[in-house]
Amino acid sequence: AQTVTQSQPEMSVQEAETVTLSCTYDTSESDYYLFWYKQPPSRQMILVIRQEAYKQQNATENRFSVNFQKAAKSFSLKISDSQLGDAAMYFCAYRSINYGGATNKLIFGTGTLLAVQP
Amino acid sequence: DAMVIQNPRYQVTQFGKPVTLSCSQTLNHNVMYWYQQKSSQAPKLLFHYYDKDFNNEADTPDNFQSRRPNTSFCFLDIRSPGLGDAAMYLCATSRRPGTETYNEQFFGPGTRLTVL
Numbered sequence: 438a439q440t441v442t443q444s445q446p447e448m449s450v451q452e453a454e455t456v457t458l459s460c461t462y463d464t465s466e467s468d469y470y471l472f473w474y475k476q477p478p479s480r481q482m483i484l485v486i487r488q489e490a491y492k493q494q495n496a497t498e499n500r501f502s503v504n505f506q507k508a509a510k511s512f513s514l515k516i517s518d519s520q521l522g523d524a525a526m527y528f529c530a531y532r533s534i535n536y537g538g539a540t541n542k543l544i545f546g547t548g549t550l551l552a553v554q555p
Numbered sequence: 556d557a558m559v560i561q562n563p564r565y566q567v568t569q570f571g572k573p574v575t576l577s578c579s580q581t582l583n584h585n586v587m588y589w590y591q592q593k594s595s596q597a598p599k600l601l602f603h604y605y606d607k608d609f610n611n612e613a614d615t616p617d618n619f620q621s622r623r624p625n626t627s628f629c630f631l632d633i634r635s636p637g638l639g640d641a642a643m644y645l646c647a648t649s650r651r652p653g654t655e656t657y658n659e660q661f662f663g664p665g666t667r668l669t670v671l
Binding site for chain 1: 559564595596597598599600603645647659660662663664665
């Protein structure tokens with residue numbers, strides 16, 4: 438079974454600085470998807486960035502980028518120029534390419550709570 | 556805006572008293588999911604509907620049931636809530652698998668359930 442591990446329960450960053458959130462996972466599959474979700478306090482979870490395992494190029498979305506190391510099974514999230522609105526719980530998630538076509542089951546890590554200091 | 560809506564946002568129930576949580580969507584997605592998220596833990600999938608087909612996770616307790624009367628609505632029924640069922644319950648939706656590469660899941664804001 439696949440597992441996702443986030444070893445940093447809490448992180449803090451100064452506004453305008455850069456922070457990296459760590460995520461490792463375990464799988465025997467060769468192709469899969471990885472995601473970072475953001476869950477602000479009392480608001481819904483939204484997708485931040487996603488990566489297909491067969492793509493070697495790291496995904497980037499504006500101030501958010503990932504460092505995907507497939508051999509090491511590592512998928513870290515870098516947030517550049519941190520803003521107050523980035524404060525949230527961040528979840529790393531794994532999804533297999535195919536669960537028999539019936540579902541897109543996500544396997545989540547336990548999350549990292551990011552605080553942004555003004 | 557198209558979205559996933561959960562009602563109520565906060566629900567308090569008594570030990571053993573049945574409770575129903577509601578989810579609706581305006582995205583017209585085929586798949587609807589229910590996740591349980593306990594404090595400081597990862598969201599955990601309870602079950603999902605693919606159209607009218609119900610798919611239960613192997614470790615979801617029998618105490619949890621779900622109904623999907625139409626495409627837009629999905630309900631989570633907890634027949635006899637225990638103290639251990641206190642959690643945030645997240646509803647999510649996605650398109651039919653194979654429609655697009657990532658089949659992104661769209662989440663509602665969640666319902667926080669307190670059991671007294």
